Amino acid sequence: MRETLGTETKRLLHRFGLRARKGLGQHFLIDEGVLQTIIQAAELTPDDTVIEVGPGLGVLTRELAARVARLFSVELDGNLAVLLQKKLDSLSNVSIVNGNILDINPETMLKEAGLPEPTKGTLSYKVVANLPYYITSPVLRHFLTAPTKPQLMVVMVQREVAEAITAEPGQMSILSVSVQFYSRPEIVSLVPAGCFYPAPEVDSAILRIEVYPTPAVAVSDQDGFFSLVRAGFSAARKQLANSLAQGLKLPKPEALSLLQEAGIVPQRRAGTLTLEEWAGLWRVFSQLREGRTEC
Secondary structure (H helix, E strand, O other): OOOOHHHHHHHHHHHOOOOOOHHHOOOEEOOHHHHHHHHHHHOOOOOOEEEEEOOOOOHHHHHHHOOOOEEEEEEOOHHHHHHHHHHOOOOOOEEEEEOOHHHOOHHHHHHHOOOOOOOOOOOOOEEEEEOOHHHHHHHHHHHHOOOOOOOEEEEEEEHHHHHHHOOOOOOOOHHHHHHHHHEEEEEEEEEOHHHEEOOOOOOEEEEEEEEOOOOOOOOOOHHHHHHHHHHHOOOOOOOHHHHHHHHHOOOHHHHHHHHHHHOOOOOOOHHHOOHHHHHHHHHHHHHHHHHHHHO
16 A cells, blocks of 8 residues: 555655754645645646756655656755655656755756757746745746746745735735736645645645736836835835835825826725736836936
């Protein structure tokens, strides 16, 4: 009889003298049903190249390797990377990379492995990850802003973070605007804390992120656009006229004029704006800024 994932996890940790490192946010998946849900959400094909972040003990890695052409598993914990190398050494399509994913350029890693150089605009790989909660936002930003973006991301994140990312206007945040600018996120399934060992203090969710070939709205300067969005959320509970005046260091009458020209009621709050409204506000603001520069 095949041992359960929970039994296998505890056996491997004991055998190699390892334990979950709280500082790295390590919680190992031990639920077979959740594992299969992740696999299904990734819609894997035999031609796929996948980057896995945080493979841990290799439970998900093993399932991915059986379904794809090439798999790069990036593990920060050196001890786990050694274990994975031993455990998966016989799999020729798997590369274990010991390092911090935030320090790794996805395109460079794919090129160094001898894979075909991606054509500009081509989405050539997928990302699958059981992310430590503390690096969720940086990892998503790392891939969504990469020169060569993934086609699809399927990630396990804290439930509250998944709900924030998929929020609709009325409950939007900087995080939801940032992710939805580049992609269409959806919650595939909620995952109780008991599906991990050791169990975290909160529940998780499987998040499926379909990355757009081009951003959801057209803006001339993405850095400038997000500076405007951050300013709008600098005092999220305040009316937008006040938060923009504060965040952009503008006189309030100027902030009011900016909103009026963009067709946005100044009494609204940042979380109520749609992506299209943010883009319209940016266009008005960038014209104002260019006018100042010319003067």
